Structure formats: C-alpha cells, structure tokens
Amino acid sequence: MHHREVLDDLGHVATLLGLAVVTTIICLFASGDAWRAEIVPLLVFAMTVAIAYDEDLALLLAAEVALVVVVGLGRGLVDYITLTAASAAMVFWMGRLRSRSKLIYVGLWAGVVALATQLGAELLDGRSMSTQLLYDAGRTGIWTLLAGFLMTGLLPFIERSFGVLTDLxxxxxxxxxxxxxxxxxxxxxxxxxxxxxxxxxxxxxxxxxxxxxxxxxxxxxxxxxxxxxxxxxxxxxxxxxxxxxxxxxxxxxxxxxxxxxxxxxxxxxxxxxxxxxxxxxxxxxxxxxxxxxxxxxxxxxxxxxxxxxxxxxxxxxxxxxxxxxxxxxxxxxxxxxxxxxxxxxxxxxxxxxxxxxxxxxxxxxxxxxxxxxxxxxxxxxxxxxxxxxxxxxxxxxxxxxxxxxx
CATH class of the missing domain: 1.10.3210 (Hypothetical protein af1432)
Incomplete structure (x- = not known):
C-alpha cells in the first residue's frame, strides 16, 4: 500500500496512531529492570505495520515509537540504537513470508544483530566488557528471537484484522x-x-x-x-x-x-x-x-x-x-x-x-x-x-x- 493512500485515509491514520500508542504503553510496562523486554512489543509492531502496510512505513514508525519509549524511560542513545537496529533487521529480512519457520529464522538473525549492536554501542559508550554486559546483550537477543516466535502465532489474526494476504x-x-x-x-x-x-x-x-x-x-x-x-x-x-x-x-x-x-x-x-x-x-x-x-x-x-x-x-x-x-x-x-x-x-x-x-x-x-x-x-x-x-x-x-x- 502506497504512503499517499495511507495518509489520505483517516481510518488507516487512526489505526496506525492507535497501534503506536498501544505499543508504547506495552513497552513501558514491559521495561521493568527484571525483564527489560520493551523490544518485544516494538518488534511485533514493526512487523505488523510491514505486513499490513509497507516496509518503509514500518521502519519510520518503529524508529519514532522507539524514540518515545527511550525518552519516556529515561534511557540513553545506546538503547535507541539497539531498538532501531533490531527493528530494521526484522523488517528487512522478513520480506515475503512463504513459511512459518521464516519468522523464527528472521527473529534469530535479528537477535544476533541486536546482540552485536548492543555490545558495540555499549563499548563505544565507554562501558567495559563484563559478564553483566554479555548478559544484557544476550537477553536482548533472546527477546528478539522470542518476538519472531510470537509473530508466528499472531500472523493469522493480523492478516484477518487488516485484510491482508501473505504469501504463506x-x-x-x-x-x-x-x-x-x-x-x-x-x-x-x-x-x-x-x-x-x-x-x-x-x-x-x-x-x-x-x-x-x-x-x-x-x-x-x-x-x-x-x-x-x-x-x-x-x-x-x-x-x-x-x-x-x-x-x-x-x-x-x-x-x-x-x-x-x-x-x-x-x-x-x-x-x-x-x-x-x-x-x-x-x-x-x-x-x-x-x-x-x-x-x-x-x-x-x-x-x-x-x-x-x-x-x-x-x-x-x-x-x-x-x-x-x-x-x-x-x-x-x-x-x-x-x-x-x-x-x-x-x-x-x-x-x-x-x-x-x-x-x-x-x-x-x-x-x-x-x-x-x-x-x-x-x-x-x-x-x-x-x-x-x-x-x-x-x-x-x-x-x-x-x-x-x-
């Protein structure tokens, strides 16, 4: 669906705005120190927009929602870079879905990107290599993989709700x-x-x-x-x-x-x-x-x-x-x-x-x-x-x- 068609339809605009708001709220609730799972709803949001509308639009909105979440949580640039990199990897590798296992593989490779990005960004930010740093980065990678699993189950409901038809x-x-x-x-x-x-x-x-x-x-x-x-x-x-x-x-x-x-x-x-x-x-x-x-x-x-x-x-x-x-x-x-x-x-x-x-x-x-x-x-x-x-x-x-x- 072209961007102009989306913007010309108030229904689409309202749907995207509602999704963005709901995603932001869920991210804030999932961001507790015990979990730090705000990346999961963000990735599900990015993939949903990519499937229902457009990949470019998904990247743009995911970056905006990530910015709101990071600012709302009082986090820094490292978290923003990690969230946007994982979202971009998910959207780029998703492409045309011809098998349910593809979402799992996409989650796996996006998880590797998220892990490597967080490690690199933290080291550039002056944090020294440690077991805690590896644990934090590994947790982010696992959450990204789980987002792929979660999307596999949600896909039929997304298709039915938005009236889209994937290759799968x-x-x-x-x-x-x-x-x-x-x-x-x-x-x-x-x-x-x-x-x-x-x-x-x-x-x-x-x-x-x-x-x-x-x-x-x-x-x-x-x-x-x-x-x-x-x-x-x-x-x-x-x-x-x-x-x-x-x-x-x-x-x-x-x-x-x-x-x-x-x-x-x-x-x-x-x-x-x-x-x-x-x-x-x-x-x-x-x-x-x-x-x-x-x-x-x-x-x-x-x-x-x-x-x-x-x-x-x-x-x-x-x-x-x-x-x-x-x-x-x-x-x-x-x-x-x-x-x-x-x-x-x-x-x-x-x-x-x-x-x-x-x-x-x-x-x-x-x-x-x-x-x-x-x-x-x-x-x-x-x-x-x-x-x-x-x-x-x-x-x-x-x-x-x-x-x-x-």
Whole structure:
C-alpha cells in the first residue's frame, strides 16, 4: 500500500496512531529492570505495520515509537540504537513470508544483530566488557528471537484484522487438496487443466512487471470454478459430445457463459476464500464482449431484419473491470491461453500476433483503465506470455514412422 493512500485515509491514520500508542504503553510496562523486554512489543509492531502496510512505513514508525519509549524511560542513545537496529533487521529480512519457520529464522538473525549492536554501542559508550554486559546483550537477543516466535502465532489474526494476504496464506489456499479444486477436477477436468496452464503463464508475466506472481497463480487456480456448475457448456469440457449451444439462441448461450463469473465468486465466498482471490474471480473477464455469440446474434439479425436490433451490452460480462495489475495479468493470461488452443500451427510469429491482438483489443476496450497498468508493463506482459506459450507449443522433431515388426 502506497504512503499517499495511507495518509489520505483517516481510518488507516487512526489505526496506525492507535497501534503506536498501544505499543508504547506495552513497552513501558514491559521495561521493568527484571525483564527489560520493551523490544518485544516494538518488534511485533514493526512487523505488523510491514505486513499490513509497507516496509518503509514500518521502519519510520518503529524508529519514532522507539524514540518515545527511550525518552519516556529515561534511557540513553545506546538503547535507541539497539531498538532501531533490531527493528530494521526484522523488517528487512522478513520480506515475503512463504513459511512459518521464516519468522523464527528472521527473529534469530535479528537477535544476533541486536546482540552485536548492543555490545558495540555499549563499548563505544565507554562501558567495559563484563559478564553483566554479555548478559544484557544476550537477553536482548533472546527477546528478539522470542518476538519472531510470537509473530508466528499472531500472523493469522493480523492478516484477518487488516485484510491482508501473505504469501504463506496464499500457498495454503492454493493447495491442490483444497475442496473446491478437488471438485473442479472431478466435475470439469478440462477447465482444471486450463486453469493450471493459466496459472503457470500468468505467474511468470506478473513477476516480470514486479507484481505478485503467487497471487496470480493461486487466483488462476480458482478463476473458473463457476464453470463446474454447468461444465458441458464450456468447450474445454465437451470432448466428443458436441456443443450444447447449437440448440440455444445466442442470448441464452451468453447468459450461461457469463454466469460462471458470478457463480464462481459466490462459491469462493461460501468456501471463505480470501477477498483478493474473490476479486480476481469477479474481474477476470471485466466487461469484455462474448464475441462468438454476439457475432452469431448479429448474423441472425441480418438474416432476419424483423427480429429486432442486437444490443451489444447484452453480450458483455457485467464486470467489474480489473482493479489491480494482478487482475489485468490474469485477464490477459486467461484470454491468450484459451485462444492459443485454436491455433492450427502455433508458430512463434502467430503466437506473438495473437497475444498482441488480444492485448490491444482489451486496452482499446478500456479493460485496463482502472488497474494502473502502464503501456510499458503491458508490453512486458505480452513478451512474457509469448515466451511462455512458445515454450508450450515448441516444435518437435518428426521421427519417421516405425515399421511394425511381424
């Protein structure tokens, strides 16, 4: 979350101010001579802000809270340097959380930093090396390690309270054993295979522009779960049965196709999927046109002029349009993966032309107007998708037919 967004929202400002005040109070209570544990709530505060908002903001606020605590306790520069160094080490090494054990390792290394910093600062301040000094520094290091353990248990509550989604939670949600994915495999295996392919090429494209590739990957797993309710109406699940749409009018076919977005979002909410995943499901088609059935309806209208005009709006998805870069990447990845299957000879040149045409069509249709995607990023996404699809459809050596042995 950008700093300007935080400052423009009074709710965020009030939350951060409240956290800072509560942290300061807890630090003061935990700073007794018997414990000297004021570093623990400060580190938990720094990590919470880093996870919920921004690492830079976490460093700034942690330094300010540390200053208030040190002044309030009547401590000196040594304590301030130790607190800020430990906070900085925690925030810098935390990065993206993909395992719960990482917080423990972060606490361990930050503890080493805190221990070394306190030793060095005390010696520079004129204090001589002694057993008491080693004990004080070691205690600070142990408290820092314990802060990592404490954060491991608090992480789910922080994510739920602030509405954030760490990589660790994404990995848990994206487990192939998830009931929704298992149901998708059983009811719509073609859709599941399509989703896996979209996840692969979408993650690479998102990483190429600095977006959250893991979020795109997990979102792609679930983006078409709504199709499992009427799987045979989608081409990837029809096999040799033929299309059910041949007996339907284009408007009815469009209603069935479009409904998978709303039904997928409802399924995601029923299974308590995180809000960012639900948003990806709801936005992955934006307000794009269901072109095939729109063209069929137009052809019918031209053949029978008395049948009335064709309303283009009726053949569009209801939206909303992509609101994040990850959502835009998923939209384009979904489109190019589906369209590439129809290429008779998927040469690199044809794949490149297909990807560019689909990207430009959505750009000119205004699908990327609300997600902050730049033209430079769109070009990078195109290049990544072309590279991924070319690898999938790479040419293979044609071996001569083997003669059958008698």
């Amino acid at each position: 939670s994404l990995l848990e949600v994206g487990d192939v054993a998830h009931p929704l994915l298992q149901e998708l495999v059983r009811r719509a295996p073609g859709t599941y295979n399509h989703s896996i392919n979209v996840a692969s090429i979408g993650e690479a494209a998102a990483e190429a522009i600095g977006a959250r590739g893991l979020l795109v990957r997990v979102g792609a797993y679930f983006h078409d779960i709504g199709k499992m309710l009427k799987p045979v109406y989608f081409v990837e699940n029809q096999g040799q049965q033929g299309s059910r749409h041949e007996s339907l009018v284009p408007a009815m076919s469009t209603l069935i196709i479009v409904a998978h977005v709303k039904e997928g979002a409802e399924l995601a909410r029923q299974y308590n999927l995180p809000t960012p995943i639900v948003d990806l499901i709801a936005e992955h088609h934006g307000t794009t046109l269901v072109e095939y059935f729109y063209r069929r309806a137009t052809e019918r209208q031209q053949a029978n002029p008395d049948g009335g005009d064709v309303d283009e709006h009726t053949y569009r998805y209801p939206g909303p349009k992509p609101s994040t870069r990850e959502s835009a990447v998923l939209m384009l990845s979904d489109a190019v993966e589906s369209a590439s299957r129809a290429l008779t000879e998927p040469t690199p040149a044809r794949i490149q032309g297909l990807v560019h045409d689909l990207a430009m069509k959505r750009l000119l249709d205004g699908q990327f107007d609300e997600c902050g995607l730049t033209l430079e990023e769109l070009e990078i996404i195109e290049q990544s998708l072309v590279k991924s699809l070319t690898a999938v459809y790479h040419g293979r050596v044609k071996y001569p037919d083997q003669q059958r042995t008698a």
